[in-house]
Every structure is written in C-alpha cells, then in structure tokens.
Amino acid sequence: MSRLTQLTPATAVGTSRDLLSDLVSRHGRVGDMVSTMAHSPAVLGGYLQLSRSMKRAKLNxxxxxxxxxxxxxxxxxxxxxxxxxxxxxxxxxxxxxxxxxxxxxxxxxxxxxxxxxxxxxxxxxxxxxxxxxxxxxxxxxxxxxxxxxxxxxxxxxxxxxxxxxxxxxxxxxxxx
Structure with a gap:
C-alpha cells in the first residue's frame, strides 16, 4: 500500500497540476510514481527534466x-x-x-x-x-x-x- 496519495490534474495544484495535465494530455495517463511525485513540483519537474535529458545519453x-x-x-x-x-x-x-x-x-x-x-x-x-x-x-x-x-x-x-x-x-x- 502506498504511503502517499496519488494526485491527478484535478487534485494537484499549481505547477504540479500543469505538469500532470501536460503528461496526461500527451500520454493518456501517468504512472503511480509520477502521480505521487506531484506532491512536490520541484521533485516532479526535476525527475522529468533528468529523465528527458538521459534519453539523449550517448551510452547504449x-x-x-x-x-x-x-x-x-x-x-x-x-x-x-x-x-x-x-x-x-x-x-x-x-x-x-x-x-x-x-x-x-x-x-x-x-x-x-x-x-x-x-x-x-x-x-x-x-x-x-x-x-x-x-x-x-x-x-x-x-x-x-x-x-x-x-x-x-x-x-x-x-x-x-x-x-x-x-x-x-x-x-x-x-x-x-
């Protein structure tokens, strides 16, 4: 059982709501980790930026x-x-x-x-x-x-x- 609640674009606020709304509009849904990370727009934003950046890694x-x-x-x-x-x-x-x-x-x-x-x-x-x-x-x-x-x-x-x-x-x- 999760210790933290999952958020949706309807329950998140501010930047987290915007980030979740964008992700849901592009992908249809978000996973448990991302929806739970939305409690902190800093953590969610940092995760998304690092994740996107690492897709450009040279390493196979x-x-x-x-x-x-x-x-x-x-x-x-x-x-x-x-x-x-x-x-x-x-x-x-x-x-x-x-x-x-x-x-x-x-x-x-x-x-x-x-x-x-x-x-x-x-x-x-x-x-x-x-x-x-x-x-x-x-x-x-x-x-x-x-x-x-x-x-x-x-x-x-x-x-x-x-x-x-x-x-x-x-x-x-x-x-x-």
Missing part, C-alpha cells in the same frame, strides 16, 4: 539498462527493478545477461567494467580510481559515456528512493 541503452538493474538490486526498489528488467528484455538483452546484471556484472568485460563503475558511483564515489577510468577508456568508452553513467545512477537513486519512501511496490503477478 542495453548498457544503461544493465547498470540500472545492478543499482536497483542494491537499492532495493522492486518497482524500478521490474521496470528496468522489462526494458532490458524489450531492448533484446538475453536472460543470462539480465541475471548477470542483477549480480552486478556481465560476460562482456567492457560491459562488466561500466556496470562496476555504476555500482561504485552508487556505493562509494570517493573510491573511484584513475585506474578504473583508464580501464574504461581502454575498453573504448568516451568521457561522455563515463559521465552518462553518473546521470543514470542519479536518476536511479531518485526514482528508487522516491518509490521506497512513498511505499510504491510492483503489482503482484496473478500468475505467481
């Missing part, structure tokens, strides 16, 4: 979804984890690689290295070493792709922490 989506999976396993947001696993499948990532991403790695050493960076950013950004960044460059990652990982992790921290605070959880699977 198949890699960013694996980083997101690894971070959400650590953070413990089931709603985000399910969403990123679904997105990984939609992007064509095989189940064995999804399983490895859950474990914070990949069979591909270059992808394993960038996932490791994402997890280090999440857990201990002060512990990132020059050697780790050099290793990423040796795997062919650009500075832009390395910086994109910071944005991916930041977006995951925001959404995961929000969902955990709000008490938002995945819907039970009736087939289970």
């Amino acid at each position: 989506r198949k890699i960013s979804e694996r980083i997101s999976i690894a971070v959400q396993v650590q953070q413990g947001c089931g709603l985000c984890l399910d969403s990123h696993v679904d997105a990984a499948r939609a992007a064509g990532i095989e189940e064995d690689e999804i399983g490895l991403a859950r474990a914070g790695t990949s069979a591909d050493p270059a992808i394993a290295a960038i996932i490791a960076l994402g997890l280090r950013i999440y857990r201990d950004p002060q512990g990132i070493t020059d050697e780790q960044i050099l290793g990423l460059r040796e795997h062919g990652y650009s500075d832009r792709e390395i910086v994109d990982v910071v944005g991916i992790v930041a977006l995951n921290i925001l959404t995961g922490a929000f969902n955990l605070v709000a008490g938002l959880r995945p819907e039970p699977n009736p087939a289970s």
